[in-house]
Amino acid sequence: MPAENILKKAIAGHVEILPDQAGGDRHVIREEKAHDIAQRHNISLYDVYLAALEMEILPYRYIRNLESITLEDQLTLARSRVCIIGAGGLGGQIILLLTRLGVGNLVIVDCDLFDETNLNRQMLSSMDALGRPKAIVAEEEVAKINPAINVTAYNLRLTKNNAEEIFQGSQVIIDALDNIPDRFILETTAKKMGTPLVHGAVAGFIGQVMTVFPDDAGMENIYDKNRGPIPPEKNPALKLGAPAVTPAIIASFQVMETVKILLHRKEQLRNTMLYLDASKSEARKLILKKE
DSSP states (O other): OOOHHHHHHHHHTTOEEEEOTTSOEEEEEOHHHHHHHHHHHTOOHHHHHHHHHHTTOEEGGGGGGTTTSOHHHHHHHHHOEEEEEOOSHHHHHHHHHHHHHTOSEEEEEOOOBOOGGGTTTOTTOOGGGTTSBHHHHHHHHHHHHOTTSEEEEEOSOOOTTTHHHHHTTOSEEEEOOSOHHHHHHHHHHHHHHTOOEEEEEEETTEEEEEEEOTTSOGGGGTSOTTOOOOOGGGOHHHHHOOOTHHHHHHHHHHHHHHHHHHTTOSOOOBTEEEEEEGGGTEEEEEEOOOO
């Protein structure tokens, strides 16, 4: 990385003053100019954008985030690291939303390959992706949308033996899994490491979201910890299917919970489960017992 003053001078030389959506003037840098600086100084686009935000210069791609997300917030998101476990129906949506929001560092974990049955709902799946690892496809798609995002992709299954290493350095862990035993592995490790966890699950047009901090009871409020894998004929997600609309809704709420954690905003779903039934346009908050 070039000397700090050299980089700042290069960024300052390409700043434009442009109106935001409300008509106010903003100091911004366009993607093309940021790319030029990155190539000229042999650094990543992430480094250019991070330096620009530290100078209170907004990457132009984020101008429509204002004012719901302030310039200071955008810098916080750029510095953040979020780990997504699962890159399928929920995970694919989550990854794309975090990418567009500008969360600067993503860890993506999935051991599965895309197949035809994923095409109905998984936003990262396509005809070209069939037979390819979901984590690797996710990394490629992030680069197409926002090359200023750093991605660490793990094409493997989360286990109690590798979870702690994978979660290292993340401020939030997101549960986009489809089975209960792995969720408890995820939660146990997250609590051990003192890291908040955002849970989501879908079945048919029904979904749920819950945020679990290390001191919260968490999954034990909604799942039987000692129960093994659910047989397919009794698994609600398999019996009711997974239409595209439900993962999109639940993933959006999971990302909102993640943003609230990263930006230290209130009203998180702690000891509370948000239950949604899209077919009835119904949403309820269920208060869960505290540990």
